[in-house]
Amino acid sequence: MASSGHETTAVAVAMAQSGSDRSSELKAFDDTKAGVKGLVDAGITKVPRIFIHPNDDCRLAPPNTRFTFPTIDLEAIAEGPKRRKKVVEEVRDASESWGFFNVINHGVPESDLRETLRGVGKFFEQDVESKKAWYTRDNSKRTLYNSNFDLYSSLAANWRDTMIAFMAPHPPKPDELPEICRDILIKYSDQVMALGRMLLEVFSEAMGLEQNHLIDMDLGKGLAILCHYYPPCPQPEQTLGTGKHTDKDFFTVLLQDQIGGLQVLHQNLWVDVPPTPGALVINIGELLQLITNDKFKSVEHRVVANSRGPRVSVACFFTTHYAENPRLYGPIKEILSEDNPLNYREITTLEYFQYYHEKGPYVASALSHFKL
Numbered sequence: 001m002a003s004s005g006h007e008t009t010a011v012a013v014a015m016a017q018s019g020s021d022r023s024s025e026l027k028a029f030d031d032t033k034a035g036v037k038g039l040v041d042a043g044i045t046k047v048p049r050i051f052i053h054p055n056d057d058c059r060l061a062p063p064n065t066r067f068t069f070p071t072i073d074l075e076a077i078a079e080g081p082k083r084r085k086k087v088v089e090e091v092r093d094a095s096e097s098w099g100f101f102n103v104i105n106h107g108v109p110e111s112d113l114r115e116t117l118r119g120v121g122k123f124f125e126q127d128v129e130s131k132k133a134w135y136t137r138d139n140s141k142r143t144l145y146n147s148n149f150d151l152y153s154s155l156a157a158n159w160r161d162t163m164i165a166f167m168a169p170h171p172p173k174p175d176e177l178p179e180i181c182r183d184i185l186i187k188y189s190d191q192v193m194a195l196g197r198m199l200l201e202v203f204s205e206a207m208g209l210e211q212n213h214l215i216d217m218d219l220g221k222g223l224a225i226l227c228h229y230y231p232p233c234p235q236p237e238q239t240l241g242t243g244k245h246t247d248k249d250f251f252t253v254l255l256q257d258q259i260g261g262l263q264v265l266h267q268n269l270w271v272d273v274p275p276t277p278g279a280l281v282i283n284i285g286e287l288l289q290l291i292t293n294d295k296f297k298s299v300e301h302r303v304v305a306n307s308r309g310p311r312v313s314v315a316c317f318f319t320t321h322y323a324e325n326p327r328l329y330g331p332i333k334e335i336l337s338e339d340n341p342l343n344y345r346e347i348t349t350l351e352y353f354q355y356y357h358e359k360g361p362y363v364a365s366a367l368s369h370f371k372l
């Protein structure tokens, strides 16, 4: 994919921060193992330049009220074929036009959502020495805590720390998860796996396929949990919590707290994804866009930084790229026709992820590489 204006400016900004200075600043930050939270705890009043994003990100776009972000009530799914059909249609519409939607009455009790956010918050807010034990960039680990998984390859670092745990298909041993949030992460990941299966049935029906089609393709098999902590930022207009990207999985189930800041690009405008107590955000990843032959859209989103207080979110990625899944994924044959000809070649989830990883921040979307 060609470099956009945004990416070109970002490259220029990164280059202006002469290479070796930037590398040593990145390394010094990484070596603290205390993440962005460590900077804030140390009383920093300015955003260090490794975190400065170029201005054309227009981080603080004026609030836009033209669109209402879709919310879908899943309760009706079990209330007979007619009501189920309506939910299927709503999911289809949102997946085609937004690539994103909120779900309510999804089966995960609100108290467990709160407990999950609390457990993740406690992990990041525990004393630095205990937290440091988990700090690593070794991808063979079952749990990794660090700041900016792409710290050394991105053009500007994000104002965010993350803990990743690979929960399925091979659950971690208990001592491979931090004790402070272990029980709730295990419980929550089981709940998300169940919700994921329900969503896969609905996605299958929304594509005119048998209910089990996507489950039988192993789309619900692998789950990676990304727990994000966005410390309050002294100059939120200088950086981003999460830069613009699309998700590189089949789909994501995202739990966010009440702070806000998640935005989705809709009709070329940044639209807020409003924090809604009890709701979960669902978004289509690039791999689902690929197997639906571009019917469902994987849409760019970002998180703006804020000065109001730490923000916690938990993004559950359905993917198998780390789990030796030899299966080839391409557009589903049953939906292809003369009017809907094949758009992509077949790939494994690992091949797809590796391509994205190698290209790093220079590709907003890795899909175009696999286009026919």
Ligand SMILES: O=C(O)CCC(=O)C(=O)O
Binding pocket: 226, 228, 242, 247, 254, 256, 262, 301, 302, 303, 313, 314, 315
């Ligand atoms: O923190 C959020 O709300 C979004 C995180 C996200 O987009 C991601 O992990 O891919």
Ligand SMILES: [Fe+2]
Binding pocket: 245, 246, 247, 301
């Ligand atoms: Fe994302």
